[in-house]
Amino acid sequence: EAGVAQSPRYKIIEKRQSVAFWCNPISGHATLYWYQQILGQGPKLLIQFQNNGVVDDSQLPKDRFSAERLKGVDSTLKIQPAKLEDSAVYLCASSLRHLNSPLHFGNGTRLTVT
């Protein structure tokens, strides 16, 4: 079974620039999540999709962050404009169902905003 694929692995941008991350979940996984992990902290949920619908985006800074999951498969997360405090690892995860199902994480994208 292929795992969750994320790209790019690393990205360095200047503040006020824009950036996009891509995620391809495990085949057949209906639920997809984007987490932000700041150094020294645990992953924090940004947005949760069930198929191509948003289940929870209460922690997503909607003035600068956006995410979509077209056709219920791949997903992209965008930041525009980036701030210094957005420097973090952005983790994509998927699960077979949204209740009582472990998350399968990708290796993340490490974003550095200078």
Place this chain on the structure above:
Amino acid sequence: DQQVKQNSPSLSVQEGRISILNCDYTNSMFDYFLWYKKYPAEGPTFLISISSIKDKNEDGRFTVFLNKSAKHLSLHIVPSQPGDSAVYFCAASASTNAGKSTFGDGTTLTVKP
């Protein structure tokens, strides 16, 4: 407010001994708990889970204990091996909240040969 807390940032144990990692939670709606293991430059990987209807779940060298009255869970690793050295995250979710997982800040385990 941090709903899932791992109060020990680090733990060091000798190979062959028991490792005990602790986790506390505050939200009484949490009914499913998971432990993830993370190596550097990789994403977290699922290790073991427990439902709130149980107080213990065992999988090989790994056992998770849940004390609902104390809102506390622990992960026991016996015997500990050098390959267990990693960051361990405790996570909790509530079926009333679409299964959204809330993570602790992790405990770095070092197993010395």
